[in-house]
Amino acid sequence: MAFTAFRCCDKTLAMENSISILGNEILPGERRTINFNIAKLYTSTIVEIPIIVERSSRPGPVVLITAGIHGDEINGVEIVRQLIQKKINRPTKGTIICIPVLNVFGFLSMDRNFPDGRDLNRIFPGTKNGSLASRFAYQFVNEILPDIDICLDFHTGGASRFNTSQIRIDPRNKKDLILAEVFNAPFILESKIIDKSYRATCSKMNKTTLLFEGGKSEFIDRGVAKEGVQGTIRVLHHLKMLSKKVEIPTPTKPSIIITDSRWIRAKYSGMFHPHVAHGTFVEKGQVIAAITDPYGKTNYKMKVSNSGYIININESPIVYQGDAVFHISTSYKDSNTSSNEEA
Ligand SMILES: [Zn+2]
Structure with missing residues (x-):
């Protein structure tokens, strides 16, 4: 590993600055893809969930960008894919971690749920020896989340229900609101945190969390994808993590905050x-x-x-x-x- 070449005191310093993902220590300046293997398919085929880690040598926030908790919500996957392809995930300070497809099992079969029939987003923080989805959530919470400061999670409406681009936040958390306003989706929806959701666990672990909803499942909408990408760029720019070469989209008008809906x-x-x-x-x-x-x-x-x-x-x-x-x-x-x- 890279830090073994350091002298003793430097090694200690490097370890202090390292972040740990599934037992892999990643140092400042490193770029790495780590494969999260949770279970094989019943054909013995290995299922790997790539975690793309980009660290600047300069200290800064650790941002986790995820999509595909629900395997059929492709629009979120498209947003994270574009961020990687446009190299927006290469920070000038801090760390950006992208997981474009969390529920690879569901993505393969265009299913919202895990193969055990569980909704991954209703089973957090998971248990070590529970169902497949529960074990996945447990590993994710314990082996990936601890070093994260800010979570951006991308979703779509279920079935044929098309969501206008919106950021869902817990209104009690002012930090969430500030970043949601920076993201500048057309709407910010104040919504209760669903018990056992990813957002509930992130909130309990004191992480600033933005949940993006836009478009519908099994569908890519170019406009929604653009809003997701542009909002993420605004947030990363606000955190001073982006290179000057990245063009920052100017907000058209402030988000409308929806405090109640039916x-x-x-x-x-x-x-x-x-x-x-x-x-x-x-x-x-x-x-x-x-x-x-x-x-x-x-x-x-x-x-x-x-x-x-x-x-x-x-x-x-x-x-x-x-x-x-x-x-x-x-x-x-x-x-x-x-x-x-x-x-
Ligand atoms: Zn979803």
Whole structure:
């Protein structure tokens, strides 16, 4: 290993500055890809999860960028891929660690879950001898997270539900809010931390955590990918970790902070025809969709009962009565302004 060439006192210094990933000591200035092997496929095929570590020789924050906790959420994977391809992950100070696909098992089969049927994002911090997903979470928490300062985690809406780009934060954590504002996605959603989620564990370990939601599963949306990449560049620039060669995208307008929201459900089963684009503001009483039968007889117009921003649209062409079809804000504020509430 690199530090063995150092004299004794230098070696001690180097070890103090090293970070440990799955038992591998990584020194300042090192660039390394470490493979996380948790279990083989039942064909004895080895499954490796590449962890791409880039360390500057100058001290600074340790940022972990992850995607694919849910194996079918490709848009997040695309964002991390672009960051690596554009060399944004090469810091001028501190460390950037990228894991583009956390749930490789799910990514192979386009499945949200692990092969044991568990949702990895509902099983943190995991247990040493639990299910496959639980063991994975345990190793991740104990062997990767300890040296991390800031976590950026990329997700999409599930099934056919398309999320407008948004950062989800715990409103009690001011550091999260500051970085979310720097990221400058169109929306910041104040959302409760889900028990046993990755975010819950990061929060308990006192790590600043931004969860990005954008697009839908099994789909790459170029606009959402761009917003994810640009936001990450703004955050890394804010942390003074980027080279002067990297072009910093200027924010267009401050993020809108959504302090409360609700799902609108379909009153009827049928073919679903949304009339509004995601991210738009709709007025109380506005027709936002139609639900029809397939025979040209019924045409139910869906009116919205409160004004607000549409932050998710179900893009399924067919819906059942009770399906969640729109996610709308019920209370929001612009950054640093007073709130607007709609009943
Ligand atoms: Zn997800």
